[in-house]
Amino acid sequence: MNESKTERPQDRVPTGVPGLDSVLHGGLLRRGVYMIQGRPGAGKTILSNQVCFHHAASGGRVLYATLLAETHERLLFNLEPLTFFDASRIPEQIAYLSAFATLEAGGLKGLVEVLRREVRARKATLLVVDGLVTVEESAETKRDFKKFIHELQIHANFADCTILLLTSTNAEPVGPEHTMVDGVIELADNRWGRRAERELEVKKFRGSGYLRGGHAFQISRDGITVLPRLEALLQEPSRQDPCKKARVSTGIARLDRMLEGGLPCASTSVLFGPTGAGKTTFGLHFLNESSKAEPGLLFGFYETPPRILLKADALGLDLDKKKKQGVFDMLWHSPTERILDGLGNELVSVVRERGVKRLFIDGVDGFMKSAAHPDRISHFLAALTNELRVLGVTTIYTSELQDMFCAEVRLPMSGISSLVENIFFLRFVELRTKVHRALSVVKVRDSDYDSTLREYRITKKGVELLDTFEGAEAILTGNAKQASPARSRRKGLLRKRSRSS
Missing domain, CATH: 3.40.50.300 (P-loop containing nucleotide triphosphate hydrolases)
Structure with a gap:
């Protein structure tokens, strides 16, 4: 009424x-x-x-x-x-x-x-x-x-x-x-x-x-x-959706090329991966592109601001400098007893006050653990993400997968496809007695993208995306195996044709 x-x-x-x-x-x-x-x-x-x-x-x-x-x-x-x-x-x-x-x-x-x-x-x-x-x-x-x-x-x-x-x-x-x-x-x-x-x-x-x-x-x-209650307060977004066609850089040049220029502006992405896969590292690259035109915010639950800045420095990122310039900031909440709507209301308020355009929520699991009624979480996230979109915010969530090596991936929440436009998976892969990291782009709504499964490394210069896993198959099971020579040759020819076209 x-x-x-x-x-x-x-x-x-x-x-x-x-x-x-x-x-x-x-x-x-x-x-x-x-x-x-x-x-x-x-x-x-x-x-x-x-x-x-x-x-x-x-x-x-x-x-x-x-x-x-x-x-x-x-x-x-x-x-x-x-x-x-x-x-x-x-x-x-x-x-x-x-x-x-x-x-x-x-x-x-x-x-x-x-x-x-x-x-x-x-x-x-x-x-x-x-x-x-x-x-x-x-x-x-x-x-x-x-x-x-x-x-x-x-x-x-x-x-x-x-x-x-x-x-x-x-x-x-x-x-x-x-x-x-x-x-x-x-x-x-x-x-x-x-x-x-x-x-x-x-x-x-x-x-x-x-x-x-x-x-x-x-x-x-x-x-x-x-x-x-956020889903009651924001049952309708506060303004109309701007629906811009612009792209927002992930901070990783090769990943931007895979996405044909970067993430769609004002979209929401989720980065799934087990512990140690580098989810926070990807998010820090994204925030390292913060500027006066695109202020950034890290909303986290696990790593404190001083540890985040140390991690960024070890990756060769200038987040400390950007924080001093006022184009990047952090909000941290210990993963103890919290009120879900307190977190949501604070986040939306800060985004509005500071004009945030790049938002990295490190640990959507923190919201889930704060919910006295877990069945609310999908409605809460729907209201939150809808409001962030109309505010022109490009958002990346991280969500932890429990199994490090598995053939079947079990998502920690249901209905995720309806909440986000873009989905990425980070996986550990065992191949020839070594553990590798692999990135796969699973979904980019209303856009084409490079679906090639790529190995990545985390170095002193940050994330380095490599070529595909040459001569390997069954990679997504977590236990890759050597492909037959004939199959490897066919893959190589197809790849060369794709690059030449």
Whole structure:
């Protein structure tokens, strides 16, 4: 659902929570009543206070009413280490009110009257009621509880005030309060095996579209950061595909000739190979062609930036110099517990900010290991690669094959052909008691290419592509054998004819 055409920017109340406004298509709707629910420890208090301090910093005024929650002294003590906390805004712009005694003495009617009076007196444009479950327990009937929320809605419109109601997750699938409010945001802390990941889901949001489904979030010293699910955020690329016909050099002259000029511009390639085959080395050659016109980025998981620069120097590549010139950079993430959408959102953001045109992702396996739901990975990569294409980025992924010598190649992920335009294989080959390296170009979409299987060596000058394996056959099995003399002669004649033509 798209936002209403009559909706104006001032009708939104930005939350100031990174990523949440993207999920909400711009923020909360002004004068709306929203429920934030979740189990104890899910992050409700941090989220609501983060919204409060951002609202105050934007010129708004806040009333934060608590009901059987932690004391205000304890609440502020726990908020103080967070970077969004600003004590100077208390109590002039953010006032904390303990309303439990009022609820005990005057019931729901007395609570509504106090909230109305305090909102009006303080000219509050944001009201937070922390402890809605206490209100529900104090209501004699479900009708009384619904009436309480209805009266808050009337007051929100009258006072031009947006309201947040904090409560524990209801045991009922749909409680009476859910039917009354304008939106429901649920926070959860899910666990898969030994791993836990926080998740936010917008269950309901009247009057606007939003990104559906669960979105990971994390809590740090900066508060809450929501990481929108990439395939939801980028379900449609941000712009039209430029579809350029230009070629981009791989940094290896002979490989460029095999590809009739290089990789197609703004295409995506995957380089398969076992450990030690030289996948990273090929990627470093590609990045060594970075320039002001084509800034490069290495996004890696395994080798740290200092080790990458040492490796490049040993290959005779000038990546250190290019880094100092500002035309090449690196982002490294240790292959430990990571949030998949955190990696994806960061990558897309950096590519946009720096105008990256050459991207080398060393280890697509790092994305796969970061996925709490592995079945998501193909959708995630599809959204990522589609966005990179329309941004004019030529991308190379590496992916590790488990078997070093084998007759059958098992790809680490399914549906790869639909995700990438170009596929390359690096293999180890045993021939005459020696181990050789072989490169094969398997696919270049919508383009001709040289399919000759070539040996390559990694030297102090980088990758050196050689001629074909003369007199050998069954190379792709990993155990090549000497071809018969007659067959070798036929291959030689065919090769000479091909070169002469």
